[in-house]
Amino acid sequence: MNRSTFLRRLAAFALLSALVLIPAEARKKASNPEPKAPKYVFYMIGDGMGFNEVYGAQNYNQVTGDGPEYINFTQFPVRTVITTFSASSLVTDSAAAGTALATGVKTYNGAIGVDNDHNPVNSVCYWAHQKGFGTGIATTVGVNHATPAAFFGHADNRNEYDKLATQLIEADFVDFAAGGGFLNEASKTGRDSKYFEDKAREAGIAVFHGKDQFRGLASHKGRVLCFNVDPDRTELKYAIDQKPGDTNLSDFVRAGIDYLYGHFAEKGFFFMVEGGKIDGAGHNDDAKCNIKETNDFHAAIDVVLAFYDQHPDETLILVTADHETGGLQLGNNYMMHPELLKSRSFSEDEINVKFRALAGVGSDRKPLPGRTVPTWEQVKAFLGEYIGLWNTIEVDEKQEAAFREMYHNAFELDEEEVVESLYSTSNRIVSDAIMYADRQAGYLWTHGSHTGSPLGLYVKGAVATEFNTCTDNTLIPQFIKRLANY
Numbered sequence: 001m002n003r004s005t006f007l008r009r010l011a012a013f014a015l016l017s018a019l020v021l022i023p024a025e026a027r028k029k030a031s032n033p034e035p036k037a038p039k040y041v042f043y044m045i046g047d048g049m050g051f052n053e054v055y056g057a058q059n060y061n062q063v064t065g066d067g068p069e070y071i072n073f074t075q076f077p078v079r080t081v082i083t084t085f086s087a088s089s090l091v092t093d094s095a096a097a098g099t100a101l102a103t104g105v106k107t108y109n110g111a112i113g114v115d116n117d118h119n120p121v122n123s124v125c126y127w128a129h130q131k132g133f134g135t136g137i138a139t140t141v142g143v144n145h146a147t148p149a150a151f152f153g154h155a156d157n158r159n160e161y162d163k164l165a166t167q168l169i170e171a172d173f174v175d176f177a178a179g180g181g182f183l184n185e186a187s188k189t190g191r192d193s194k195y196f197e198d199k200a201r202e203a204g205i206a207v208f209h210g211k212d213q214f215r216g217l218a219s220h221k222g223r224v225l226c227f228n229v230d231p232d233r234t235e236l237k238y239a240i241d242q243k244p245g246d247t248n249l250s251d252f253v254r255a256g257i258d259y260l261y262g263h264f265a266e267k268g269f270f271f272m273v274e275g276g277k278i279d280g281a282g283h284n285d286d287a288k289c290n291i292k293e294t295n296d297f298h299a300a301i302d303v304v305l306a307f308y309d310q311h312p313d314e315t316l317i318l319v320t321a322d323h324e325t326g327g328l329q330l331g332n333n334y335m336m337h338p339e340l341l342k343s344r345s346f347s348e349d350e351i352n353v354k355f356r357a358l359a360g361v362g363s364d365r366k367p368l369p370g371r372t373v374p375t376w377e378q379v380k381a382f383l384g385e386y387i388g389l390w391n392t393i394e395v396d397e398k399q400e401a402a403f404r405e406m407y408h409n410a411f412e413l414d415e416e417e418v419v420e421s422l423y424s425t426s427n428r429i430v431s432d433a434i435m436y437a438d439r440q441a442g443y444l445w446t447h448g449s450h451t452g453s454p455l456g457l458y459v460k461g462a463v464a465t466e467f468n469t470c471t472d473n474t475l476i477p478q479f480i481k482r483l484a485n486y
Contacts, residue, residue, distance in 0.1 A: 039268035048279030050324025097322035098150030129173035134264030136176035143179030180235035218262025282325030327446025336442035
């Protein structure tokens with residue numbers, strides 16, 4: 001063997017040895033390069049939206065044709081399950097869950113943006129801003145309610161609304177924010193939502209009310225707040241109660257995309273969107289309202305999917321919830337009859353407004369001047385018109401006797417019974433009539449509060465498959481931070 005041949009063979013052997021010695025992980029990385037970081041991240045949170053809320057709405061839609069045949073995110077390519085427990089309980093509240101979803105840190109129930117030792121922790125919104133990305137939050141409830149507040153605020157108690165309103169105004173890392181208005185402590189301080197709107201304007205933040213004012217945000221200079229068309233409301237109406245001209249979640253999403261893409265198209269943005277009133281319908285044990293809120297959330301995600309279709313390789317969409325509300329069960333004696341709910345056109349809250357008018361009482365439930373007490377036949381007709389009892393829903397003799405007894409207590413004995421949930425108070429006869437209708441339709445509520453049930457995580461777009469291993473709510477923002485390079 002001549003020297004030249006020997007040297008060639010030696011070089012080949014050295015190269016082969018080097019390849020063998022390359023660590024397995026490095027070889028794997030070379031053959032499977034890191035996925036491209038998403039440029040536009042949408043974080044969609046359905047407050048109170050458990051599995052049964054999603055599939056109960058989908059089943060209603062498929063049977064009645066009164067909504068999308070498939071809830072869009074149930075068709076996303078990545079679908080997995082996450083746990084939601086807080087640092088203080090298996091059953092989380094929205095504050096602790098919001099903090100986990102925003103910061104990746106477990107905390108006690110009631111805490112906003114602080115850890116279990118009350119130390120402030122930063123959110124994915126803050127991380128994104130620090131790296132030059134645009135940031136936005138939107139919700140159907142107060143813009144400083146528990147879930148959105150966890151993305152910008154720090155408070156030992158979620159009910160410190162004035163403090164959280166001030167923190168949002170001062171949070172220069174939030175470029176766009178939208179919601180019903182500012183929740184406040186006006187009963188104690190006299191400072192209402194309009195007070196904080198004025199403070200926002202003084203800080204150089206533009207405040208807009210209603211979709212007619214949301215136009216042209218792509219070219220607007222400076223931070224923006226988009227609120228309800230009605231400045232006296234601090235949350236949007238339930239979807240089932242909305243009329244043309246009312247603000248809805250899709251209006252906020254369109255406005256947010258216009259603003260964020262208009263200002264941060266080149267760098268990218270992070271946008272959290274909350275369907276916040278699915279939770280309220282769950283607390284009220286109100287199936288039809290819950291279905292319509294879930295469909296409304298679907299509609300907002302449709303707006304996001306339209307953006308995705310234009311930027312499929314650069315967009316990441318995550319859909320999840322903070323907890324389940326109401327302990328919803330699907331099926332009554334092996335049967336579902338969603339069609340029994342189709343005729344109902346108002347939320348329980350709105351039906352109560354109408355019932356108080358029939359009863360001749362004000363919002364404080366005190367008799368109005370010249371009050372005329374309704375007869376049982378008038379109340380029975382009311383329950384038929386607004387809930388469907390005796391019309392589309394059969395009522396047996398035993399149940400009718402129970403309703404008649406409630407009428408007797410409320411109007412003949414003047415001993416009205418009420419049912420209180422977290423966000424509303426209902427007349428007993430209205431609440432029980434809705435619960436009865438729900439049961440007949442196959443929607444059974446365990447109670448009007450949160451449960452510790454695991455939830456769905458649905459993902460589509462850039463790096464979506466990375467979330468297959470996401471098993472707890474705290475991991476979602478950590479994954480986003482790593483994958484989006486925040």
